[in-house]
Amino acid sequence: MFGIFSNARTLTGKLALFFTVMSCVIGVLTFLLFYYALQWSEDRVGERRILIDRDSAVERFTNGEHGVIKLDTLTTAYNDEAQVPEPFKSFLKNKNTYLGEVDTLDSPSGHMVFKGVYTQNGQQKDIVVLSFVDKVEFSREEMAFVAIVVIIFIALLMFVFGAFLFKVSKKLIEPVNELAHQLNDSSGDATRAFKIGKGAVGEFQLLTTRLNQYRKELRLVLKREQAFARYASHELRTPLTIVKGANNLLSRSELTEGQERQVARINDAVSEMIKMVDALLSIVRYERNSGDIEVRDVDKSEIIRIVEANNLHAVDKQIRINVDFRSSPKIKASQAILSMVVGNILRNACAASQKGEVDILVNDNAIEVIDDGAGLSNESSKSGHGLGLLIVDDLCRRYGWQFSLQPHESRGCRAIITFT
Template identity: 50%
Template sequence: MNKIGFSSTRTLTSQLAIFFTFVALIMGLASYTIFYAALHWSEDKVGERRIEIDKNEAIQRFTNGETGEITIDVLTRAYNDISLVPSAYHRYFKGRDEFVGEVGSDTESRMIYFGHYQKEGNRHPVILVSDINQIEFGPHEILFSSLVVITSIAGLLIIFGALLSRLSQRLIAPLNQLTEQLTEQSGNSAHIFRIPTGGAAEFQILANKLNQDRLDIHSLLKREQAFARYASHELRTPLTIVKGASKLLERHTPSDFQQRQILRINEATGQMSTMVDALLALVRYERSEDDTSLREVTKSEFEAIINNNNAQAKDKDIEIELICHQTPQLKAAPAVLNMVLGNLLRNAIAASQQGKITLEVSAKAISMTDNGAGLNNSSNHAGHGLGLLIVEDLCRRYDWHFSIKNRATVGCEATISFALS
């Protein structure tokens, strides 16, 4: 299951767009809030400065002899007697020595000033009430200015968003193209990876490295196939000569010693022939892996493998038991299966001194158990070590899973699991 988020470069551009939109909305809202608060703050400061100017005129007029309620201008009235001030504003003066600020809301909004002045050595109050609402922004002006700010912010966000989208696409496009080429041209070793013009230098380095690695892998594979093919063909001629010489020796009546040597020669040439056939089968499999068809491995084939590799078991009086639950279907040639199971069987025989070796076959796996000393305590390290390198390599070629471990009681258990299609 794919993870949600930045899990694919194909969706990275849209993910970045969503993230940028979210951040842009927050920034736009913050900008509008700051603008709205600054607008009201500036209006209040203008009103405070204006009433401070009117205060000076009112004090001068009261000092010159005017008293009671006086009109400064069409907006502002001044008082030197608190009792003359509308009672709604008295609460702003009580317990205070001075006060300046806007009170009320909407159409009832007023700028109030309360302080004192000196006349003939006496201290007198001075109060100014200004209808500041008439010079502040009304609902329509605030709406219009807000629309101007919001439209400007939205326009800038759209421009920056488009630039970010184009930039991200330009940055990610080379990576997407490399991914498509890797997917579509996975089996084409002659394909050269390319990125569009204008891509970042790092992507060009990556493409060059991919081309070099693919060329190296292709060359190594070709050399390996050529070696297996030529070595197999070159080995067939001496094997044929050895087999022919062995047959000629069998025509005469050999002594017991000679008979044993002839038998050892025949077994060795048989194993060598199996190895040559397996190498050729590997080469053919790697050439046309997709075209290789499944074949059913019969019980008689397993019996033949046991018969070809049980000579040492007879000398040690070790019993080999075959349990076939269900025959598997594999792509491996008989020679390859003979090499894999033959190595495992010879390893098990070499590691055991007596008892029984069990070969258990099912459609999903093949397991082989022995009664030897185990992996850690075995004195014959070659039996449980060197031959397994070939087995592991062959299993890897055919996508089989190979494992070997100590049994709970005694001996080892080697298992080959097949990837069923």
């Protein structure tokens, strides 16, 4: 029943319609109750009146009058049933006693009829009293007039209370609709402030103030985060460049086999750090100018480079990495971001596997990494090497991708990035 009130946008109109229907039902029931109560009261008054007339007729019959007595212009009494007018005589023929209103075929107007007995000189005699009660009851025109008055009064009440309900519901519901509309329109824009009409109740005014306060705090947090990523990236780039240059100079010298391995490790670490710095800058640029970033195609060579940059664990464990490039996905992210995300997933897959293979499947809407590890445990979480899968999940949310980690049917687990 209450499902019709599930949408706040049309709730005011639905409340008005609901109130109108309920008011009509209540109005009809009130009118019927009034009408039948009036009929019932008229009948009870008629019955009491004819009983009083009966007592007067009995007194006159016991005093010697006989046959037909005209008590007044409306009431006639009979102590001889043979003298009762035919329509009523036929109606009372098989009744010993009766009290009620009767409409006969020959007398369309209502008569209150009483039939009973009284005692005279130790003998019981029948008595019939007829009263033309329609003369004192409401006529059809009067009943119609009363009905019209009642209907008009109920309609006025419906209009007054309906208008009051509409105003109250509008004050309570319109602010919700305004806030919902502004939230929908300003999604992703933390600079727009929420506004609400001055006539809204105090709780909505407070809610709007708090929403604006939270949006302001969110905007400041975003600015601090972007500033930190931007400045940290610039500050890190200079020492990394120095380290890389010095490492290149060392690589030109005559080195032992152990020193060459250390120089190679330093060079790989610096390259990873530079990619991370580029990724941080890409995130800042994306958050500031997401609408201006062009969609680009991911080619197979980019995936191969990511594999080559993250195959150290695979080589140590003799794990084979296979790339199945079926089609090129389209994304709005830099190579550094994709390298960070896919590289972290790939390193986790190699770390989880002791042997076997790691397959990378690439199609036009997803990248899937399948390993031969132990699979997902009950306590598995989105955490791993480097930034961790929690950060991967956060990056995917920033770029509107879907990231999931699922158990494989016959192997270890599968990590899926779905581009939307």
